[in-house]
Amino acid sequence: MQDIKKYVEEHKDRFIDELIDLLKIPSISADPAYKNDIFKTAEAVKKRLQEAGCDKVEIVETPGNPVVFGEKILNSSLPTVLVYGHYDVQPPDPVDLWDSPPFKPVIKETKIHPEGAIFARGACDDKGQMYMHVKALEYMTKYDQLPCNVKFMIEGEEEVGSENLGWFLERYAEKVSNDVILISDTGMIGKDVPSITTGLRGLSYMEVEVTGPNRDLHSGLYGGAVANPINVLSKMIASLQDENNHITVPGFYDKVEELTVEERTKMAEAPFDLQEYKEKLDIGDVHGEKGYSTLERGSIRPTLDVNGIWGGYTGEGAKTVLPSKAYAKISMRLVPDQDWKEISELFKRHFESLAPKSVRVKVNTHHGGQAYVTPIDTLEYQAANDAYEEAFGKTPIPQRSGGSIPIVSLFEKTMNSKTILMGFGLDTDAIHSPNEHFGVWNYLKGIETIPLFFKHFAKLKKEE
Amino acid sequence: MQDIKKYVEEHKDRFIDELIDLLKIPSISADPAYKNDIFKTAEAVKKRLQEAGCDKVEIVETPGNPVVFGEKILNSSLPTVLVYGHYDVQPPDPVDLWDSPPFKPVIKETKIHPEGAIFARGACDDKGQMYMHVKALEYMTKYDQLPCNVKFMIEGEEEVGSENLGWFLERYAEKVSNDVILISDTGMIGKDVPSITTGLRGLSYMEVEVTGPNRDLHSGLYGGAVANPINVLSKMIASLQDENNHITVPGFYDKVEELTVEERTKMAEAPFDLQEYKEKLDIGDVHGEKGYSTLERGSIRPTLDVNGIWGGYTGEGAKTVLPSKAYAKISMRLVPDQDWKEISELFKRHFESLAPKSVRVKVNTHHGGQAYVTPIDTLEYQAANDAYEEAFGKTPIPQRSGGSIPIVSLFEKTMNSKTILMGFGLDTDAIHSPNEHFGVWNYLKGIETIPLFFKHFAKLKKEE
Numbered sequence: 026m027q028d029i030k031k032y033v034e035e036h037k038d039r040f041i042d043e044l045i046d047l048l049k050i051p052s053i054s055a056d057p058a059y060k061n062d063i064f065k066t067a068e069a070v071k072k073r074l075q076e077a078g079c080d081k082v083e084i085v086e087t088p089g090n091p092v093v094f095g096e097k098i099l100n101s102s103l104p105t106v107l108v109y110g111h112y113d114v115q116p117p118d119p120v121d122l123w124d125s126p127p128f129k130p131v132i133k134e135t136k137i138h139p140e141g142a143i144f145a146r147g148a149c150d151d152k153g154q155m156y157m158h159v160k161a162l163e164y165m166t167k168y169d170q171l172p173c174n175v176k177f178m179i180e181g182e183e184e185v186g187s188e189n190l191g192w193f194l195e196r197y198a199e200k201v202s203n204d205v206i207l208i209s210d211t212g213m214i215g216k217d218v219p220s221i222t223t224g225l226r227g228l229s230y231m232e233v234e235v236t237g238p239n240r241d242l243h244s245g246l247y248g249g250a251v252a253n254p255i256n257v258l259s260k261m262i263a264s265l266q267d268e269n270n271h272i273t274v275p276g277f278y279d280k281v282e283e284l285t286v287e288e289r290t291k292m293a294e295a296p297f298d299l300q301e302y303k304e305k306l307d308i309g310d311v312h313g314e315k316g317y318s319t320l321e322r323g324s325i326r327p328t329l330d331v332n333g334i335w336g337g338y339t340g341e342g343a344k345t346v347l348p349s350k351a352y353a354k355i356s357m358r359l360v361p362d363q364d365w366k367e368i369s370e371l372f373k374r375h376f377e378s379l380a381p382k383s384v385r386v387k388v389n390t391h392h393g394g395q396a397y398v399t400p401i402d403t404l405e406y407q408a409a410n411d412a413y414e415e416a417f418g419k420t421p422i423p424q425r426s427g428g429s430i431p432i433v434s435l436f437e438k439t440m441n442s443k444t445i446l447m448g449f450g451l452d453t454d455a456i457h458s459p460n461e462h463f464g465v466w467n468y469l470k471g472i473e474t475i476p477l478f479f480k481h482f483a484k485l486k487k488e489e
Numbered sequence: 490m491q492d493i494k495k496y497v498e499e500h501k502d503r504f505i506d507e508l509i510d511l512l513k514i515p516s517i518s519a520d521p522a523y524k525n526d527i528f529k530t531a532e533a534v535k536k537r538l539q540e541a542g543c544d545k546v547e548i549v550e551t552p553g554n555p556v557v558f559g560e561k562i563l564n565s566s567l568p569t570v571l572v573y574g575h576y577d578v579q580p581p582d583p584v585d586l587w588d589s590p591p592f593k594p595v596i597k598e599t600k601i602h603p604e605g606a607i608f609a610r611g612a613c614d615d616k617g618q619m620y621m622h623v624k625a626l627e628y629m630t631k632y633d634q635l636p637c638n639v640k641f642m643i644e645g646e647e648e649v650g651s652e653n654l655g656w657f658l659e660r661y662a663e664k665v666s667n668d669v670i671l672i673s674d675t676g677m678i679g680k681d682v683p684s685i686t687t688g689l690r691g692l693s694y695m696e697v698e699v700t701g702p703n704r705d706l707h708s709g710l711y712g713g714a715v716a717n718p719i720n721v722l723s724k725m726i727a728s729l730q731d732e733n734n735h736i737t738v739p740g741f742y743d744k745v746e747e748l749t750v751e752e753r754t755k756m757a758e759a760p761f762d763l764q765e766y767k768e769k770l771d772i773g774d775v776h777g778e779k780g781y782s783t784l785e786r787g788s789i790r791p792t793l794d795v796n797g798i799w800g801g802y803t804g805e806g807a808k809t810v811l812p813s814k815a816y817a818k819i820s821m822r823l824v825p826d827q828d829w830k831e832i833s834e835l836f837k838r839h840f841e842s843l844a845p846k847s848v849r850v851k852v853n854t855h856h857g858g859q860a861y862v863t864p865i866d867t868l869e870y871q872a873a874n875d876a877y878e879e880a881f882g883k884t885p886i887p888q889r890s891g892g893s894i895p896i897v898s899l900f901e902k903t904m905n906s907k908t909i910l911m912g913f914g915l916d917t918d919a920i921h922s923p924n925e926h927f928g929v930w931n932y933l934k935g936i937e938t939i940p941l942f943f944k945h946f947a948k949l950k951k952e953e
Contacts, residue, residue, distance in 0.1 A: 055806030116808055119705070185806055212710075226709060230807045239771035241586070241922040245690060245892030246676075248822050249792030250783045252776035255817075256730065256795050262720065263727035307703035312716035312847035319714045328713030331720050332810050333801035338818060342519025342649055343694045343855045344580055345820055345893075346796050346921055353719075354802060356809055358712050383776035391807045428709030429809075457810055458705040 029476050032164050033469050040472065041132070041143065041465065043073065044156050047112075048130040048145040054090060054113035054185045063090050063181050066112045070159075070179050071095070077159045078166030079177065085197070087189040090181030094200065097166065098174045104486045105174040106479060107203035109436070110155030110210065111183035114147035115457045122459035137216070137453055138464040149463035150456035154209035154449060155179060157468060161475035170476055172483035176203060183210075186230065186392025187432040194439045205405045205482060206436050209471060211426050211448030216466065218296060219417045221409050222446035224324070224425030225433055227359030227396035229369045230332075233376060234387040235261070235351045241337075242347040252383035254351040255336045261379045261386075262353060265329055269315035272329050272357070274375045277368065282361040284325055292320060295424065305453070323427040328358040354391070358427060365393035365431075394431015397444070404485050405443040411485075412447075412477035416470065447471075447478065493940050496628050497933050504624050504936065505596070505607065505929065507537065511576075511616050512594040512609040518554060518577035518649045527554050527645050530576045534623075534643050535559070541623045542630030543641065549661070551653040554645030558664065561630065562638045568950045569638040570943060571667035573900070574619030574674065575647035578611035579921045586923035596929065601680070601917055606926040613927035614920035618673035618913060619643060621932060625939035634940055636947035640667060647674075650694065650856025651896040658903045669869045669946060670900050673935060675890050675912030680930065682760060683881045685873050686910035688788070688889030689897055691823030691860035693833045694796075697840060698851040699725070699815045706811040716847035718815040719800045725843045725850075726817060729793055733779035736793050736821070738839045741832065746825040748789055756784055759888065769917070787891040792822040818855070822891060829857035829895075858895015861908075868949050869907040875949075876911075876941035880934065911935075911942065 033040070052066040053059040067084050070093045074082045079095035090113065098105075117127035125131045130145035143153065158177070165171035178201055182188050194201060211222040237254040238247070267273055284292075297320055303311065313322035322328070336351030338344035357372065359365055373388040380386040399406070401423050413421040426448075433444050449471035455461045497504070516530035517523040531548050534557045538546045543559035554577065562569075581591035589595045594609035607617065622641070629635035642665055646652055658665060675686040701718040702711070731737055748756070761784055767775065777786035786792070800815030802808035821836065823829055837852040844850040863870070865887045877885040890910075897908050913935035919925045 055808060056804060116802065116804055116806075118802060118804060118808070122705070184808075228709075228809070230809070232807075237772065240919060240924070241583070242770075243892060243921040244792075244794045244796060244820060245692075245822055246890065246916055247770075247787060248794045248820075248891065249790055250775055250777050250787040250891075251770060251772060252774075253794045255798050256726065256793075257776075259723040259726035259795065259798070260730075262723035266720065266724075306706075306711075306715060308701065308715065308847055309849070310716075310846040311714055312721075312845065313714045323711060323714040326713055328708075329720075330708045330712045330717045330811055331723065331801065332708060332808060332812075333803045334719050334723070334815065335799045335803040337795065337797035338580065338582055339797045339799040339816075340520060340580055340582060342580070343696075343818060343820070344519060344582070344648075344796060344921065345692070345694070347794055348796075349586075351798065352803075354807065356708060356712075356807070358709055381776065382774040383772055385773070426710070427712065427714075428707065452710055455704065457707040457808065460704075 029164055029473050033473050037469055040160050040469070044143065044153055045130045047152050047156060048143070048147055049128055051128045052113050052181065053116050054182050055116050063113065067091050067093050067181060070112050073159050074177055077163040085193065087193050089189040092193050093177065093179040095177040096175065097171065099171065103173045104204040104483060105176060106482065107176045107178060107201060107206045108158045109206055109208045110158065110179045111151045111181065112155065112179050113181045113184050114152065115184050117146045119459060124460055132465065137451065138466065140464065140466040142462040142464045144460055144462040146461055148461050149450040149454040150461065151183065151210045153463040153468055154471065157209060157449065157471035158475055160472045165476050165479065172479055176201065186394065188392060190432050191435060194435070201440060203440060203442055204486065205442055206440065206444040207478065208430065208444060208446050209448055210430055211428065211446045212450040212452055213448055214296065214422060214424065215451065219413045219419055219421040220424045221406070221413070221421045222426045222448055223401055223423040224398040225396060226427055226429050227363060227365050227394055228356060228429040228431055229359060229365045229372065229393040230356040230391040231369065231372055232389045232391055233353050233355060236349060236385045237383065238349055241349050244345045244347040247347050251347060252381065253347050254384055255348060257381065257384050258336065258351040258353060261376065262331060264379060270313055272327065274371050276371050277327070280362045280364065281327060289321065293318065295320060295422065324425045325360055327360050327363060329355065331355050358429060359396050361396045361398050363396060365395055369393055392431070394429055395434035397434045398425065399443060403443055404489065405445050405482065408482035408485050409445045409447055409478055411481040412474050415477050416474040447474065493628055493937050497937050501933055504933070508607065508617055508620050508932070509594045511620060512607070512611055513592055515592045516577050516645065517580050518646050519580050527577065531555050531557050531645060534576050537623050538641055541627040549657065551657050553653040556657050557641065557643040559641040560639065561635065563635065567637045568668040568947060569640060570946065571640045571642060571665060571670045572622045573670055573672045574622065574643045575615045575645065576619065576643050577645040577648050578616065579648050581610045583923060588924055601915065602928040602930065604928065604930040606928045608924055608926040610925055612925050613914040613918040614925065615647065615674045617927040617932055618935065621673055621913065621935035622939055624936045629940050629943065636943055640665065650858065652856060654896050655899055658899070665904065667904060667906055668950065669906055670904065670908040671911065671942065672894065672908060673911050673913060674894055675892065675910045676914040676916055677912055678760065678886060678888065679915065683877045683883055683885040684888045685870070685877070685885045686890045686912055687865055687887040688862040689860060690891050690893050691827060691829050691858055692820060692893040692895055693823060693829045693836065693857040694820040694855040695833065695836055696818050696853045696855055697816065700813060700849045701847065702813055705813050708809040708811040711811050715811060716845065717811050718848055719812060721845065721848050722800070722815040722817060725840065726795060728843060734777055736791065738835050740835050741791070744826045744828065745791060753785065757782065759784060759886065788889045789824055791824050791827060793819065795819050822893060823860050825860045825862050827860060829859055833857055858893055859898035861898045862889065863908060867907055868953065869909050869946065872946035872949050873909045873911055873942055875945040876938050879941050880938040911938065
């Protein structure tokens with residue numbers, strides 16, 4: 026039997042090349058123009074899963090983008106690990122802020138990644154992290170180190186809210202049945218500070234449209250007399266947060282779980298340097314809800330952010346227009362026990378009520394998902410803990426992330442098993458941003474750690 | 490001698506065809522990509538002026554777009570009319586809201602224009618209205634009806650603030666010297682309600698940029714903890730107008746000329762139907778400064794409108810981004826005796842002061858111009874009045890417009906002569922909007938009325 030560390034060392038160049046091939050396909054789920062690339066990516070993932078040792082791999086059609094499903098069943102009496110990941114990526118906009126083209130991966134050294142990092146859209150989120158599992162399987166199959174059954178469910182709509190995954194889970198309940206769900210789509214605190222994500226925020230993503238007059242008007246002839254939808258939208262958005270940065274949507278905080286003093290004290294012990302945080306982002310100050318720390322604002326508290334706004338003339342030069350319409354994409358990050366559908370409804374009702382008679386407002390819900398928190402006194406968490414200790418020589422820190430994987434709470438509900446979030450990205454990896462990258466060291470360390478989870482999980486299950 | 494009415498009737502098809510040729514060239518001054526079309530349009534105007542009877546026409550270079558200057562000097566002892574117009578046009582955005590391509594002119598009937606209207610960017614503002622003067626000259630030359638000297642100054646930067654016209658006027662003071670400036674770049678109340686514009690608002694056009702973090706961030710990981718420049722910009726814009734829609738920039742109203750009760754009473758007598766106004770624009774209500782009527786808000790009061798806003802992800806679908814930057818184009822319409830440079834400076838200072846420490850703000854002045862009001866007890870106004878009475882059989886109504894021709898107040902200052910604004914557009918012509926058009930009836934009526942101004946002006950000057 027060959028040691029996983031040694032195996033990774035011997036094959037790392039190929040592991041990187043294979044990931045780079047996958048990163049070259051622009052599988053942007055938000056834009057229908059890339060439909061073909063979605064299918065090409067699904068095909069590529071299928072092929073790689075077959076090569077890595079899956080007995081059966083199929084591309085399962087859904088009303089939206091297909092799910093790649095693969096499995097290697099050793100024995101039905103053994104426990105089953107379901108690996109979830111996604112092959113779709115965020116749009117690369119704004120493209121002109123990338124130092125290299127988003128779909129032409131390059132490896133460059135950075136201060137944090139002296140071993141090099143792969144720069145490309147999806148490098149970390151989630152092609153790179155998903156592919157670690159494929160390579161871990163390759164090792165376990167080749168050296169007979171797979172101690173239990175494994176299934177792969179790699180979807181193509183995570184970046185647009187996993188719209189059809191509920192449909193898929195309902196239809197294929199038996200196919201996906203498992204004993205634990207394993208996901209690498211989060212981060213860790215630092216290369217020398219391994220951590221396991223134990224909480225995710227929920228999400229409610231809305232789009233609003235404010236219509237004033239029925240056509241664009243000359244701002245000289247009508248300005249001052251007819252409501253300008255941009256001015257009105259600005260006022261409406263501004264009113265969504267009060268002077269303490271509390272969100273003003275009535276009922277918004279009703280179900281928000283308040284942490285105990287003990288829990289908050291424990292959070293405050295996590296390594297965090299505010300000065301460094303501000304310097305890295307080049308900001309004069311942080312900004313958020315009164316009464317909470319930056320770490321709390323970014324994880325255990327709900328938020329409201331405008332993700333995009335547009336209206337009127339946005340080209341070069343000047344146009345004196347009073348536009349007919351203005352738009353914004355607004356999303357809220359939610360925490361336990363807020364219900365995303367209820368929050369979306371509260372938002373919609375409130376936003377509509379803000380509109381003066383001089384405009385009309387449309388509010389649409391894009392997508393959403395529930396927040397998620399997992400306990401750490403479970404067998405599954407223990408297995409992950411043991412894997413990190415073996416790989417890193419350090420006990421991982423449980424941490425709640427501000428991000429969302431909307432589907433996770435649905436998994437637990439429909440599949441009745443725990444989810445383990447083993448993320449290997451860093452918060453400097455610029456996921457969803459220009460110049461997204463994934464450290465070569467992190468990528469290989471992930472491939473090394475995953476088989477150890479399988480080992481400890483199977484062992485603990487046997488002892489159970 | 491042939492009657493002008495008859496001449497127009499005989500040649501109207503050609504007049505329309507020639508205008509259509511001019512409208513096909515996309516002379517968009519706001520976008521440097523159309524530089525070539527700017528030159529092409531200047532050449533076309535030069536050629537038409539020569540054909541119409543100018544003795545001398547030249548394309549005069551400036552640091553920006555060239556000015557087409559033409560003249561027909563009968564005798565230096567006669568008075569001189571200087572016709573001002575512009576051959577540049579507004580950008581056509583949003584192009585998808587046009588029913589026909591903006592630079593492929595078509596003639597369609599509308600409810601207001603049963604004789605047809607020419608649909609194209611620049612049809613009314615200002616190629617159509619400028620070209621009326623060229624055709625009026627053609628008639629006057631051909632039938633020896635030109636009673637005085639005439640000069641043409643047709644510029645290519647009106648839609649971007651006539652940046653270099655001051656330079657031109659200073660350099661060529663003698664060349665442009667005149668006894669009255671005649672401009673058709675405004676509108677009239679209705680086809681059966683001729684009017685002469687006696688006031689224009691000034692303009693201060695600004696562009697602002699709000700920068701939060703130094704790169705786009707993941708809204709899950711940073712949302713709530715780092716200032717979102719779109720949310721901040723919205724709050725800043727919202728605060729620029731109070732609950733009574735008064736502009737909050739300190740000092741903004743200090744120099745605003747307040748009209749007397751008598752003047753306001755007279756304004757209120759102008760034909761105006763609020764219900765019809767709202768129906769035409771399909772708005773539930775008007776919206777503006779407390780204490781003033783819709784007509785007042787749109788003409789004698791200063792305003793603040795956001796003409797464009799953008800930031801974050803504005804494509805299809807959803808992107809959970811906390812953007813690095815957000816932008817807005819904001820313009821203010823000014824009234825006597827506000828000074829546009831002073832107002833721009835007050836705005837800049839105030840807007841910068843609104844920024845919280847968590848963001849950085851840049852404020853740039855695009856361009857601007859002074860407001861303008863002309864008296865009606867002058868010889869020049871009398872000549873225009875007489876021309877309208879002869880052409881329309883009705884006395885024209887003097888009216889103050891909400892629009893701006895920033896250069897007009899500079900004309901009076903540098904050239905020491907009065908300006909007469911004989912506009913033939915209607916406020917439904919959608920200038921600066923999709924589907925801009927100019928009624929065929931209005932175009933031909935303009936060609937008919939202009940020689941009458943020349944006649945009455947020369948006559949009154951002789952009698953003076």
